[in-house]
Amino acid sequence: MMHKRYLLWLVLLCSLTLLPAIALNWILLKNEGNVEAMSFAASDWQQQTHGITFTPTFGNNGFFKTLRLNDRLPEINTVIYGASTAMTLDSSMLPPQWHLYNFTQSGSPLRASIAQAEYLADHAPQIKQHIIMLDWAIDFIYQPGEIPPVNLAPADRNAIPAPTTHSPLDTLKEAVSYPRMAKLWQVLRSVTHAPHPQQAFREYFLQIASDEYTCPDGQSRGMDVGVYNRGACNGFRYDGSATFSDYTRAESASRTIVGALASSSMYAHALQHTQGIPDPLLFSRLAALNDKLAAQGATLILIAPPLMVGMEKAFLASPQLSPYLQRTKRELNAWSKQHQVVLADFSQSEHFGCTEDEFLDAHHAVKSCYQKIFADFWQNAKKPDGTPLLRDTPP
Amino acid sequence: MLFNSYGFILLYLPVVLLGFFQLARFSHRYAAAWLAAASLFFYGYWNPAYIGLLLGSIACNYAFGTWIAKAQVSGQLQVENVRRKKHLLIFAIAANLSLLAYYKYANFFVGSLNPLLGTDWNLAHIILPLGISFFTFTQIAFLVDTYQGKVKEYNFVHYMLFVTYFPHLIAGPILHHKEMMPQFSKPTTYRFNTENLSVGLTIFVIGLFKKVVIADGIAYYVPTVFDASAAGVQLTLIEAWGGALCYTLQLYFDFSGYSDMAIGLSRMFGILLPLNFHSPYQSVNIIEFWRRWHITLSRFLRDYLYIPLGGNRKSRAHRYVNLMTTMLLGGLWHGAGWTFVVWGGLHGVFLVINHGWHSLRKALGQNPKAPLSRPAHALAVLLTFLAVTLAWVFFRAADLHTATAMTQTMLGFNGVTLPDNWFTRFPEIHSWFDRHGLFAPSNGLATSGMINWLWILLLVVWFAPNTQTIMQSFRPALDVPPAQATLLRWRANFLSALLIWGLAFFALINLSQQSTFLYFQF
Numbered sequence: 001m002m003h004k005r006y007l008l009w010l011v012l013l014c015s016l017t018l019l020p021a022i023a024l025n026w027i028l029l030k031n032e033g034n035v036e037a038m039s040f041a042a043s044d045w046q047q048q049t050h051g052i053t054f055t056p057t058f059g060n061n062g063f064f065k066t067l068r069l070n071d072r073l074p075e076i077n078t079v080i081y082g083a084s085t086a087m088t089l090d091s092s093m094l095p096p097q098w099h100l101y102n103f104t105q106s107g108s109p110l111r112a113s114i115a116q117a118e119y120l121a122d123h124a125p126q127i128k129q130h131i132i133m134l135d136w137a138i139d140f141i142y143q144p145g146e147i148p149p150v151n152l153a154p155a156d157r158n159a160i161p162a163p164t165t166h167s168p169l170d171t172l173k174e175a176v177s178y179p180r181m182a183k184l185w186q187v188l189r190s191v192t193h194a195p196h197p198q199q200a201f202r203e204y205f206l207q208i209a210s211d212e213y214t215c216p217d218g219q220s221r222g223m224d225v226g227v228y229n230r231g232a233c234n235g236f237r238y239d240g241s242a243t244f245s246d247y248t249r250a251e252s253a254s255r256t257i258v259g260a261l262a263s264s265s266m267y268a269h270a271l272q273h274t275q276g277i278p279d280p281l282l283f284s285r286l287a288a289l290n291d292k293l294a295a296q297g298a299t300l301i302l303i304a305p306p307l308m309v310g311m312e313k314a315f316l317a318s319p320q321l322s323p324y325l326q327r328t329k330r331e332l333n334a335w336s337k338q339h340q341v342v343l344a345d346f347s348q349s350e351h352f353g354c355t356e357d358e359f360l361d362a363h364h365a366v367k368s369c370y371q372k373i374f375a376d377f378w379q380n381a382k383k384p385d386g387t388p389l390l391r392d393t394p395p
Numbered sequence: 396m397l398f399n400s401y402g403f404i405l406l407y408l409p410v411v412l413l414g415f416f417q418l419a420r421f422s423h424r425y426a427a428a429w430l431a432a433a434s435l436f437f438y439g440y441w442n443p444a445y446i447g448l449l450l451g452s453i454a455c456n457y458a459f460g461t462w463i464a465k466a467q468v469s470g471q472l473q474v475e476n477v478r479r480k481k482h483l484l485i486f487a488i489a490a491n492l493s494l495l496a497y498y499k500y501a502n503f504f505v506g507s508l509n510p511l512l513g514t515d516w517n518l519a520h521i522i523l524p525l526g527i528s529f530f531t532f533t534q535i536a537f538l539v540d541t542y543q544g545k546v547k548e549y550n551f552v553h554y555m556l557f558v559t560y561f562p563h564l565i566a567g568p569i570l571h572h573k574e575m576m577p578q579f580s581k582p583t584t585y586r587f588n589t590e591n592l593s594v595g596l597t598i599f600v601i602g603l604f605k606k607v608v609i610a611d612g613i614a615y616y617v618p619t620v621f622d623a624s625a626a627g628v629q630l631t632l633i634e635a636w637g638g639a640l641c642y643t644l645q646l647y648f649d650f651s652g653y654s655d656m657a658i659g660l661s662r663m664f665g666i667l668l669p670l671n672f673h674s675p676y677q678s679v680n681i682i683e684f685w686r687r688w689h690i691t692l693s694r695f696l697r698d699y700l701y702i703p704l705g706g707n708r709k710s711r712a713h714r715y716v717n718l719m720t721t722m723l724l725g726g727l728w729h730g731a732g733w734t735f736v737v738w739g740g741l742h743g744v745f746l747v748i749n750h751g752w753h754s755l756r757k758a759l760g761q762n763p764k765a766p767l768s769r770p771a772h773a774l775a776v777l778l779t780f781l782a783v784t785l786a787w788v789f790f791r792a793a794d795l796h797t798a799t800a801m802t803q804t805m806l807g808f809n810g811v812t813l814p815d816n817w818f819t820r821f822p823e824i825h826s827w828f829d830r831h832g833l834f835a836p837s838n839g840l841a842t843s844g845m846i847n848w849l850w851i852l853l854l855v856v857w858f859a860p861n862t863q864t865i866m867q868s869f870r871p872a873l874d875v876p877p878a879q880a881t882l883l884r885w886r887a888n889f890l891s892a893l894l895i896w897g898l899a900f901f902a903l904i905n906l907s908q909q910s911t912f913l914y915f916q917f
Binding site: 002003004005006007009013014017173174176177178181251254255257258259261262263264 | 837
């Protein structure tokens with residue numbers, strides 16, 4: 001009898017947990033299945049409201065950003081290209097006559113930035129300032145390889161292919177998988193902690209996006225597509241910059257730097273395996289781009305983004321890594337002088353007054369650090385020939 | 396088909412269980428045939444082409460077995476009969492070993508001969524049929540038992556079930572005819588029993604959790620270290636030990652998880668399988684280790700190789716030669732490669748040293764079997780564990796060069812240093828180590844994730860009760876050693892259901908990244 005009861009308990013516990021979890025995950029999967037449709041929804045909403053939206057896939061936001069760029073093209077004259085290191089850079093840091101769209105995308109390498117800038121140089125001559133990030137720390141300036149052409153033309157929503165349909169068995173397997181269960185757990189926690197759980201449940205499970213809401217700043221409007229980080233206005237602003245509003249800050253500068261100096265870290269690896277030699281193909285294409293833009297009356301500005309306070313100095317003091325980093329710096333400076341390219345090096349962020357609590361990690365600075373940097377930068381911003389970069393007053 | 400797959404757990408197993416007990420209501424013979432057919436389907440799901448090979452092997456061995464048995468009972472001329480029996484036995488064993496040699500060792504021998512003879516012979520790529528080592532050994536044991544007159548039953552359906560029985564078919568345990576056939580004949584086996592189902596299901600879930608969550612979890616760290624070493628990367632001491640220990644634990648939880656699952660599955664059908672694992676890493680010496688690790692293989696090697704070679708009946712030197720021979724062949728059984736031979740040889744050497752040490756202690760008037768003091772016990776367990784870990788490096792490495800490079804680093808030949816990505820959370824400690832030259836450039840392989848897995852799992856393998864200890868009230872397997880006291884004694888109540896549900900839930904949601912069992916390759 002006790003074995004029968006034990007088996008019944010087991011069946012009951014499994015049924016009461018697994019079956020509802022699978023059913024809810026199935027619904028979430030169906031809601032999240034069409035990334036393009038969700039990107040269109042997020043982009044349309046932002047165009048209409050100028051609010052902050054969290055895109056369906058924060059790590060793969062190229063489609064959304066391209067939609068937004070095309071919507072904004074008629075009114076902008078400045079574009080920033082690069083990876084997440086420059087995502088917090090917003091229009092308030094630039095001169096008022098510079099109308100920005102921050103086109104940075106998660107993990108976008110330098111070669112993608114060059115191709116994007118080349119495309120806009122050909123198709124959008126009204127863009128007068130092209131700002132490209134040069135990340136030595138995350139290996140982008142050293143990466144060899146072809147620069148594939150890109151097409152940033154606006155996507156035709158009627159021509160978007162239907163999302164790949166998965167068999168019910170595959171969907172079932174996905175619904176019962178650990179990553180999906182972990183995601184469901186987060187969603188259910190959010191629902192139960194929401195001020196109006198019924199409404200939150202409806203938003204998560206019956207809609208592809210949340211209802212519109214007011215951001216914690218009390219002014220901005222927000223809407224989240226996808227199921228992560230809802231209600232925090234953690235997403236992209238109208239100018240393309242990211243809020244990074246619920247990211248945790250780096251633990252401490254010294255710990256971060258010691259970790260970065262370890263020979264197995266990505267930063268040390270970037271220098272060691274290349275011996276600090278920037279990829280010549282990338283820089284020849286950048287030189288050609290600079291010439292083309294100059295002929296159009298546009299400016300190419302290259303920015304080495306800020307690193308954790310003291311980090312670059314520590315690398316320059318490291319006997320193993322210093323020669324490589326010095327070579328990188330030397331070659332970049334010589335190249336920018338030779339080709340008359342504006343190169344702003346913000347790597348040693350401590351020179352601009354940034355503090356360690358203004359970093360998410362070794363190479364992601366938050367908005368306040370960039371604000372300090374640009375406030376300083378515009379005072380003396382000059383072209384390589386010594387002429388001021390700005391004809392008007394700095395912002 | 397894998398035990399750790401949705402198809403097996405949610406479809407195959409319920410259907411086979413239901414079919415078995417429903418058919419058993421009409422005929423035990425039909426039920427046994429159903430189970431044998433289902434086992435063939437289980438085997439054929441991997442590669443249907445090899446069902447023929449398995450069936451051929453079963454038919455031939457059964458025929459030889461019955462001929463040997465008939466020669467035993469029908470003959471009048473005693474000497475002539477013994478000779479005929481012996482010839483039949485030798486021929487049958489040779490045929491089995493030839494089959495195994497062709498599928499498992501042909502490429503190895505040709506590959507080893509080529510450099511010696513300066514030839515370039517090349518055999519076509521031969522696919523190793525799944526479980527061939529297991530079903531060949533099982534049937535060799537049957538033939539020898541028949542020859543020795545130990546086999547009493549020759550029901551073909553039961554024999555086929557004995558060989559193909561899916562819980563043991565692919566990775567053991569290696570069964571004895573005499574322990575299975577009486578169970579297939581027993582009427583109670585065919586009667587559905589909730590106790591068998593609840594005990595079997597519980598053991599199965601524990602095994603599933605061990606495999607899917609623990610073994611597959613720690614498996615992540617193993618290839619990075621071994622592949623780096625194979626690629627010529629200079630590992631640090633910690634990285635080499637970390638990789639070796641991760642593999643030591645992966646193999647343990649993988650194989651013991653599989654064995655638990657096999658025992659649990661079989662129990663659901665009312666059939667007890669022999670125990671295959673009994674906390675081997677708690678052994679105080681290598682002799683004990685082999686009584687606790689892959690118990691049914693050790694038993695086979697002892698009964699059908701070591702003892703026929705003379706065992707310990709002749710001189711001490713003979714005994715040691717027999718031990719070395721047995722372990723070298725045992726190594727080769729695991730795989731066609733020199734790394735396995737060296738692994739077997741290392742264990743042979745360990746066993747010889749262990750027996751020699753016991754002889755010395757006896758000569759000094761001590762009793763080697765006397766219980767040890769706590770510190771001595773802990774030291775003995777640690778020493779045995781380290782020796783076993785060192786040998787596993789050869790078992791896992793792709794080639795002898797990689798294994799040698801790794802063991803050299805583990806033994807400190809490349810310096811006793813720490814990876815320089817350690818202690819980065821404590822900059823003062825980090826700079827102190829750095830100043831004293833205690834760091835070496837790391838490859839980033841000894842991560843905090845790896846270290847956390849290691850210390851937690853080492854505590855489990857050294858101190859936690861094993862499945863049969865937890866399940867001791869319900870005779871989980873055949874030949875279970877005397878029970879030990881434990882607080883974690885399983886009872887069929889709500890608390891146990893809650894715990895087993897938790898394990899099942901975590902295992903099921905991690906099944907999407909299913910991996911095969913390590914012992915499938917043997």
